[in-house]
Amino acid sequence: MKPCATELHWPQAKRLARRAVCVIAVLVATMAVPLPAARAADGAAPLLAYGARVAGDDARTRLVIEFDRSPEFSIHYVANPVRVIIDLPETSFGLKPESLEPRGLFDAIRYGGMGEGASRLVLSAKGPTEVTHAEVKPEEDGKGFRLIVDAEKIDRARFDKLLGDQQWTGTVRAAKTDRPALAPARAPGAFVVAIDAGHGGIDTGAIGIVTKTQEKHVTLAFARDLVATLNREAGIEAFLTRDGDEFLSLPQRVQIARQKGANLFISVHADTLKQKDIRGATVYTISDKASDHLAADLAARENLSDEIAGIPLESEPAEVADILIDLTRRETQAFSVNLARSVISSFEGQIGLINNPHRHAGFRVLQAPDIPSVLLELGFMSNKDDEKQLLDPAWRKKVSELLAVAVRRYRQTAVANGG
Numbered sequence: 227m228k229p230c231a232t233e234l235h236w237p238q239a240k241r242l243a244r245r246a247v248c249v250i251a252v253l254v255a256t257m258a259v260p261l262p263a264a265r266a267a268d269g270a271a272p273l274l275a276y277g278a279r280v281a282g283d284d285a286r287t288r289l290v291i292e293f294d295r296s297p298e299f300s301i302h303y304v305a306n307p308v309r310v311i312i313d314l315p316e317t318s319f320g321l322k323p324e325s326l327e328p329r330g331l332f333d334a335i336r337y338g339g340m341g342e343g344a345s346r347l348v349l350s351a352k353g354p355t356e357v358t359h360a361e362v363k364p365e366e367d368g369k370g371f372r373l374i375v376d377a378e379k380i381d382r383a384r385f386d387k388l389l390g391d392q393q394w395t396g397t398v399r400a401a402k403t404d405r406p407a408l409a410p411a412r413a414p415g416a417f418v419v420a421i422d423a424g425h426g427g428i429d430t431g432a433i434g435i436v437t438k439t440q441e442k443h444v445t446l447a448f449a450r451d452l453v454a455t456l457n458r459e460a461g462i463e464a465f466l467t468r469d470g471d472e473f474l475s476l477p478q479r480v481q482i483a484r485q486k487g488a489n490l491f492i493s494v495h496a497d498t499l500k501q502k503d504i505r506g507a508t509v510y511t512i513s514d515k516a517s518d519h520l521a522a523d524l525a526a527r528e529n530l531s532d533e534i535a536g537i538p539l540e541s542e543p544a545e546v547a548d549i550l551i552d553l554t555r556r557e558t559q560a561f562s563v564n565l566a567r568s569v570i571s572s573f574e575g576q577i578g579l580i581n582n583p584h585r586h587a588g589f590r591v592l593q594a595p596d597i598p599s600v601l602l603e604l605g606f607m608s609n610k611d612d613e614k615q616l617l618d619p620a621w622r623k624k625v626s627e628l629l630a631v632a633v634r635r636y637r638q639t640a641v642a643n644g645g
């Protein structure tokens with residue numbers, strides 16, 4: 227079988243679709259339509275997806291998405307669990323949430339921005355699945371284009387072959403990390419703080435119980451406030467890992483912090499819990515063993531972020547076995563715990579905290595070996611009172627100011643202890 231490392235023009239791809247291991251469709255050359263506009267990154271408007279539907283059963287499922295212009299697309303597969311990835315140029319999804327309700331072969335369908343002019347749909351399948359046919363057709367009224375994707379249930383051996391034959395690294399952006407240097411360059415004298423707004427793009431995070439607000443918007447609004455507040459402190463330089471509705475993988479978040487020479491990393495979240503009555507803030511640090519069930523469940527869900535976005539899990543980097551890194555990690559861990567304590571003492575009596583507000587678990591976003599890191603759950607979108615606060619700019623301002631006090635205090639002790 228011929229792997230599709232090269233681009234196939236559509237009529238050719240169509241003929242090969244049943245056999246092709248992946249389909250990279252470019253423009254339908256024969257269509258009497260203007261070329262699709264350049265990507266938004268070049269100043270043009272993104273594609274608009276304005277309608278969609280899914281139909282089928284457990285053997286065959288068809289997905290149809292309507293666009294304002296002819297979309298370029300490519301299709302890939304990821305295993306464990308089985309996912310079909312449809313990559314698109316930057317697309318604004320003006321879809322009713324129910325229009326892509328999963329059915330047939332698929333039990334979850336997600337879509338959103340992946341950053342740098344790219345968007346993606348991730349179809350999570352119940353079992354091994356193959357796209358047997360995919361094409362772009364002009365609408366009959368001549369007002370747009372539809373992407374039609376047909377998928378079929380296949381056996382595991384065939385799926386393994388599809389995976390083995392496809393030439394795809396799994397990331398939209400090159401996120402390859404070189405072996406990290408232990409002492410990245412930092413701006414002279416400045417204390418650099420990375421503020422990481424949890425989720426983004428295709429990964430919406432939790433959904434508010436009353437207003438249905440997505441966590442990714444709450445975390446970004448708070449992170450922006452926090453950066454502005456920290457930047458008013460003398461000697462502190464704060465920055466955002468993402469400043470838009472875009473997806474960043476968990477390793478990319480850590481990588482951005484390291485590249486900018488961060489002295490601290492704070493990841494901001496507002497997740498949901500099954501127990502709707504639980505509310506209040508929590509500060510998490512990393513550990514191999516979770517402090518409790520709640521922390522373990524939350525870390526497991528947070529660590530799903532890359533899976534949601536269709537990124538294959540990378541194996542642990544080789545340097546984890548390195549003894550120098552191990553020593554650095556232990557030292558960093560002690561500083562992370564100091565930061566968590568500083569945040570909690572700053573919040574006490576001012577901001578609602580859950581019982582045992584310092585917890586720990588294996589959050590992948592907290593694994594920079596050399597940057598003290600905490601994950602701050604501001605509150606829970608599953609609790610209506612917390613949700614109301616999280617959407618209140620005055621409350622966010624108050625929390626930002628208390629965090630700035632905590633960072634300042636942490637910095638004083640860290641400097642005193644040579645950190």
Ligand SMILES: [Zn+2]
Nearest residue numbers: 424495496497
């Ligand atoms: Zn979250």
